[in-house]
Amino acid sequence: MAEYNPQSIEAKWQKRWEDARVFETEADPAKPKYYALEMLPYPSGTLHMGHMRNYTIGDVVARVKRMRGFNVIHPMGWDAFGLPAENAAIKNKTHPREWTNNNIAEFQRTLRRFGFSYDWRREISTCEPEYYKWNQWFFLRMLEKGLAYRKKSRVNWCPKCCTVLANEQVINGGYCWRHEDTLVEVREIEQWFLKTTAYADQLLDDLKQLEGGWPDRVITMQRNWIGKSQGAKVKFAVADVPGLDPIEVFTTRIDTIFGATALILAPNHPYVAKLLETSPVRHHGAAMLARLKKSSVKAEDIATAEKQGFFTGRHVTNPFNGEKMPIWVGNFVLMEYGTGAIMAVPAHDSRDFEFCKKYNLPIRVVVQPLNGEALDGATMAEPFEEHGQGKLVNSGPYNGLSPDEAIAKMGADAEAKGFGKRETIFRLRDWGISRQRYWGTPIPVIYCEKDGLVPVPDKDLPVVLPPNPKLTGEGESPLASTPEFVNTTCPKCGGPARRETDTMDTFVDSSWYFYRYCDPHNAGAPFDSAKIGYWFPIDQYIGGITHAILHLLYSRFWCKVMRDLGLVTHDEPIKRLFTQGMVLKGGTAMSKSKGNVVGAYEMAEKFGADTGRLYTLFAAPPEKDLEWSEESIEGAWRFLNRVFRVVDRHAEALRGISPRKYDAASLNEKEKALLRKAHQTLRRVTSDFETRWHFNSAIALVMELTNEIYAAEPLEDSVRPEVRGEVLELLTLMLAPMTPHLSEELWEMLGHTEGLWKSSWPTYNEEFARENEVEIPVQVNGRVRGRLKIAAGAKEDAVVGMAQGDSAIAPHLANKRLVKKIYVPDKLLNLVVA
RNA sequence: GCCCGGGUGGCGGAAUGGCAGACGCUUAGGACUUAAAAUCCUGCGGGGAUUUUUCCUCAUGUGGGUUCGACUCCCACCCCGGGCACCA
Numbered sequence: 001m002a003e004y005n006p007q008s009i010e011a012k013w014q015k016r017w018e019d020a021r022v023f024e025t026e027a028d029p030a031k032p033k034y035y036a037l038e039m040l041p042y043p044s045g046t047l048h049m050g051h052m053r054n055y056t057i058g059d060v061v062a063r064v065k066r067m068r069g070f071n072v073i074h075p076m077g078w079d080a081f082g083l084p085a086e087n088a089a090i091k092n093k094t095h096p097r098e099w100t101n102n103n104i105a106e107f108q109r110t111l112r113r114f115g116f117s118y119d120w121r122r123e124i125s126t127c128e129p130e131y132y133k134w135n136q137w138f139f140l141r142m143l144e145k146g147l148a149y150r151k152k153s154r155v156n157w158c159p160k161c162c163t164v165l166a167n168e169q170v171i172n173g174g175y176c177w178r179h180e181d182t183l184v185e186v187r188e189i190e191q192w193f194l195k196t197t198a199y200a201d202q203l204l205d206d207l208k209q210l211e212g213g214w215p216d217r218v219i220t221m222q223r224n225w226i227g228k229s230q231g232a233k234v235k236f237a238v239a240d241v242p243g244l245d246p247i248e249v250f251t252t253r254i255d256t257i258f259g260a261t262a263l264i265l266a267p268n269h270p271y272v273a274k275l276l277e278t279s280p281v282r283h284h285g286a287a288m289l290a291r292l293k294k295s296s297v298k299a300e301d302i303a304t305a306e307k308q309g310f311f312t313g314r315h316v317t318n319p320f321n322g323e324k325m326p327i328w329v330g331n332f333v334l335m336e337y338g339t340g341a342i343m344a345v346p347a348h349d350s351r352d353f354e355f356c357k358k359y360n361l362p363i364r365v366v367v368q369p370l371n372g373e374a375l376d377g378a379t380m381a382e383p384f385e386e387h388g389q390g391k392l393v394n395s396g397p398y399n400g401l402s403p404d405e406a407i408a409k410m411g412a413d414a415e416a417k418g419f420g421k422r423e424t425i426f427r428l429r430d431w432g433i434s435r436q437r438y439w440g441t442p443i444p445v446i447y448c449e450k451d452g453l454v455p456v457p458d459k460d461l462p463v464v465l466p467p468n469p470k471l472t473g474e475g476e477s478p479l480a481s482t483p484e485f486v487n488t489t490c491p492k493c494g495g496p497a498r499r500e501t502d503t504m505d506t507f508v509d510s511s512w513y514f515y516r517y518c519d520p521h522n523a524g525a526p527f528d529s530a531k532i533g534y535w536f537p538i539d540q541y542i543g544g545i546t547h548a549i550l551h552l553l554y555s556r557f558w559c560k561v562m563r564d565l566g567l568v569t570h571d572e573p574i575k576r577l578f579t580q581g582m583v584l585k586g587g588t589a590m591s592k593s594k595g596n597v598v599g600a601y602e603m604a605e606k607f608g609a610d611t612g613r614l615y616t617l618f619a620a621p622p623e624k625d626l627e628w629s630e631e632s633i634e635g636a637w638r639f640l641n642r643v644f645r646v647v648d649r650h651a652e653a654l655r656g657i658s659p660r661k662y663d664a665a666s667l668n669e670k671e672k673a674l675l676r677k678a679h680q681t682l683r684r685v686t687s688d689f690e691t692r693w694h695f696n697s698a699i700a701l702v703m704e705l706t707n708e709i710y711a712a713e714p715l716e717d718s719v720r721p722e723v724r725g726e727v728l729e730l731l732t733l734m735l736a737p738m739t740p741h742l743s744e745e746l747w748e749m750l751g752h753t754e755g756l757w758k759s760s761w762p763t764y765n766e767e768f769a770r771e772n773e774v775e776i777p778v779q780v781n782g783r784v785r786g787r788l789k790i791a792a793g794a795k796e797d798a799v800v801g802m803a804q805g806d807s808a809i810a811p812h813l814a815n816k817r818l819v820k821k822i823y824v825p826d827k828l829l830n831l832v833v834a
Numbered sequence: 835g836c837c838c839g840g841g842u843g844g845c846g847g848a849a850u851g852g853c854a855g856a857c858g859c860u861u862a863g864g865a866c867u868u869a870a871a872a873u874c875c876u877g878c879g880g881g882g883a884u885u886u887u888u889c890c891u892c893a894u895g896u897g898g899g900u901u902c903g904a905c906u907c908c909c910a911c912c913c914c915g916g917g918c919a920c921c922a
Contacts, residue, residue, distance in 0.1 A: 217838045252922065345922090777853040
């Protein structure tokens with residue numbers, strides 16, 4: 001009697017897989033390909049079971065596809081740049097590279113311990129120059145195409161650290177994370193941007209290609225994020241400051257323009273200073289402006305802040321009716337959206353309503369509801385915003401039109417008269433990639449006093465990070481205080497010049513890494529397009545919902561840029577996306593800071609990787625959150641022991657039997673029953689793997705089969721070895737994608753000399769799976785009143801006759817008229833009586 | 835505020851218009867054992883009747899609807915989770 005020892009079994013098979021290079025793949029146009037990918041980890045701390053769930057799901061998919069005959073690429077790598085490495089380095093007085101590489105080593109050890117079927121030759125680490133060189137190369141291509149540019153932008157600035165803070169470092173509604181008594185300021189500095197907005201339309205339209213393959217909610221989140229909005233830009237001439245160009249506003253409701261009672265500018269609108277310069281209220285205005293500007297740039301804070309503003313003392317003229325309106329400045333108007341200026345229509349917009357109420361600006365109704373209610377601006381308690389349910393009033397020649405008619409007509413009129421233009425704008429903004437940090441990809445440009453901005457020539461790539469930066473967490477970018485990095489010569493004139501000291505957002509690294517996997521060591525190009533042509537698109541991408549917007553949007557953007565550079569031919573990089581649920585402990589996601597992590601390596605040491613893999617697949621469907629339970633994992637452990645024991649029990653008798661042939665006609669009832677259960681299980685497990693991804697119910701089915709084998713014991717005297725062998729082999733193969741090490745071991749115990757990894761997914765035998773006799777419920781008026789054992793495929797009349805003669809059912813039919821019979825063959829009979 | 839998910843025993847969950855609670859955990863009992871662990875077997879939603887067998891009844895967040903039949907489809911509401919959020 002052998003015992004299930006996962007430690008030795010797992011080590012043994014991992015070694016054999018590695019020696020046989022089982023998971024190494026090359027592009028081969030003769031074979032159908034499958035690209036299975038899990039989001040690459042950020043190597044920080046230790047891998048816990050939350051991470052492992054992601055990789056386990058991906059590994060099952062990869063292994064099933066491999067058994068199905070696909071040429072499967074399944075790579076892994078490291079998202080190795082990032083702020084935590086820099087912070088840890090400051091804290092521990094080490095180098096970010098050392099900290100990162102230690103973590104990578106630890107991560108790799110754990111992933112290998114779980115036996116994931118990665119092609120490790122394709123491993124990449126984004127902090128290596130051989131990788132980030134291509135970030136720089138792509139950046140230069142975008143610079144050439146005008147897709148990369150510099151502009152002033154607002155950042156969070158801590159006056160004590162003298163440094164830029166990431167949004168996550170602004171805490172308690174506007175304070176520095178290191179100086180909790182210090183208010184964060186908003187500063188404007190020059191930063192690099194990538195023009196994602198140039199692809200706004202395509203990013204939106206191509207979402208259609210993803211329908212069916214991506215979760216609906218991710219598509220919706222992306223659609224909302226891109227935020228397409230159709231409206232019009234209208235110019236309002238400044239009435240009382242000569243020589244100024246008109247102020248342009250964006251509105252989706254040009255139909256309400258006769259109800260505009262003010263024009264409101266964003267605090268950082270360029271006109272604010274010009275209007276105030278000579279204004280009678282300039283002193284008050286300047287003080288108010290300073291106050292408005294000194295608030296956090298965090299989105300949540302802006303959204304919840306009270307509306308505030310002030311009158312500039314100046315006016316504009318409404319081009320539609322010639323009316324003079326005051327110009328205000330309001331904190332709720334965003335410079336980043338539209339034109340940074342709005343027309344306030346308090347009667348028909350809730351934000352304008354709130355603002356105008358507060359500052360006693362007039363409210364004028366210009367759309368009356370169709371329900372006959374007569375709204376009055378002076379008394380209305382809330383604005384009337386509904387589209388398509390009103391008609392225009394107080395709007396001169398447009399009175400009587402519906403809002404939709406008015407939008408069309410007034411837009412056209414504004415264009416004809418030259419003071420407006422119908423336009424579509426997007427919420428999506430250009431991607432700010434500048435980070436004033438050390439541990440990232442240096443942006444490859446040089447500033448020369450004579451030649452200005454000069455891109456680093458391709459031949460000088462990569463621009464490598466200096467090895468010994470001064471990391472303090474204070475002051476400006478660490479690269480700026482590293483003279484040997486900053487000081488260089490101009491590639492054009494050879495004169496003295498300075499390097500750009502910002503590094504790139506780490507989302508750049510993860511926007512195209514999955515392409516590099518296909519050609520990871522190419523020194524002359526980011527990748528060979530022919531290889532991409534074979535492997536792409538990604539057939540299945542698996543990761544957390546947290547990346548539903550940014551990472552996936554940037555990846556889609558990158559793909560389109562590469563397509564337009566002629567590097568790839570597809571529009572979308574990812575065909576199917578799956579977002580798995582989180583692993584919780586004590587109700588919250590596992591995280592180091594909460595101290596509720598279950599370390600993956602320790603888990604494998606205690607129960608074995610196969611038990612850990614099986615449990616995470618069994619405890620919940622993959623898309624739902626999973627509450628970790630130490631008791632339940634023992635159930636998974638028990639089950640694998642049960643499987644091991646039953647195979648061990650019969651292995652001796654089966655070893656010599658080959659080939660496993662038997663005469664189907666000679667099968668006894670017990671053999672037939674076992675084969676039936678095995679093939680029925682196979683049928684349903686196959687469908688759970690292929691179409692539904694219900695790994696939890698697939699495992700339940702395999703458990704049922706195991707229970708049935710146990711219940712049929714002893715098998716020795718009544719079930720011939722050939723049949724026992726078939727049933728146990730099916731059991732082994734069905735488990736193989738989930739518990740690969742144990743399955744290999746069982747396969748060997750069953751007498752196979754070749755590894756299970758060479759086996760295909762088994763095909764179920766329709767004949768064996770078929771039931772001869774089925775038990776069906778019989779309902780009377782929808783209530784179950786009895787059960788009948790019938791021959792499979794029995795005719796309706798025969799079944800109804802049996803039901804009428806059944807002692808349990810007959811009393812419910814007595815003295816009633818049979819009105820209707822519903823018979824679902826082999827499923828159910830429902831008799832309706834009155 | 836808007837947009838997605840979700841609500842089923844003590845717990846995780848199963849059932850994609852056809853026997854609600856598969857499978858597992860927990861737990862109770864039994865077998866084996868000097869004993870324990872492990873293992874194997876059995877029971878386990880609530881209420882009622884029947885006292886060995888079984889039968890009835892209630893039950894999938896709440897209230898309606900469609901249907902012979904609803905956890906499943908439709909309408910309204912409540913609660914929980916997530917995302918976006920002064921986007922003009």
